[in-house]
Amino acid sequence: MTELDAERIEAVSRATIAAVDGLAAEAGRLGAVETEASSPDRRVRVKVTATGDITELRLLDNVLRRYDTNALGELVTRTIREAQRKARETYERELARLDPPEVARADEELKRIWRD
Secondary structure, three states, X not given: OOHXXXXXXXXXXXXXXXXXXXXXXXXXXXXXXXXXXXXOOOOEEEEEEOOOOEEEEXXXXXXXXXXOHHHHHHHHHHXXXXXXXXXXXXXXXXXXXXXXXXXXXXXHHHHHHHHO
C-alpha cells in the first residue's frame, strides 16, 4: 500500500462515515413519522410511529355504548397492531431506498486497493 492509497482510504472512509451518519439521521426522522389506522367501523383511530409508539388514540361516536369493555379492548388492540404493522412496513420500505452511493464507492475502492 502506498501513501497515496492511505490518503485515498482516509478520504473514502470519511465520506462513507458522513454518509452513514446522514443515513442514521434520516432513519431517526423516518422512525418519527406517524401512520394511522382505523377499525373497520372507523370508531377507533390510532396513530403510531415506526418505533411503535402510540401518539394518538381516538374513540368516536359512542363507541363505549356499542362495545362491551372486552370487545372494545380487542378492537383497540387490533387497530394498534395494524397501525404498527403499517408503520413498520413503510419505515422498512423507505429505509431500503436510502442506499448512500458513498458506501458502494467505498466498497469498490477498497476492493481495488486490496487487489492491487
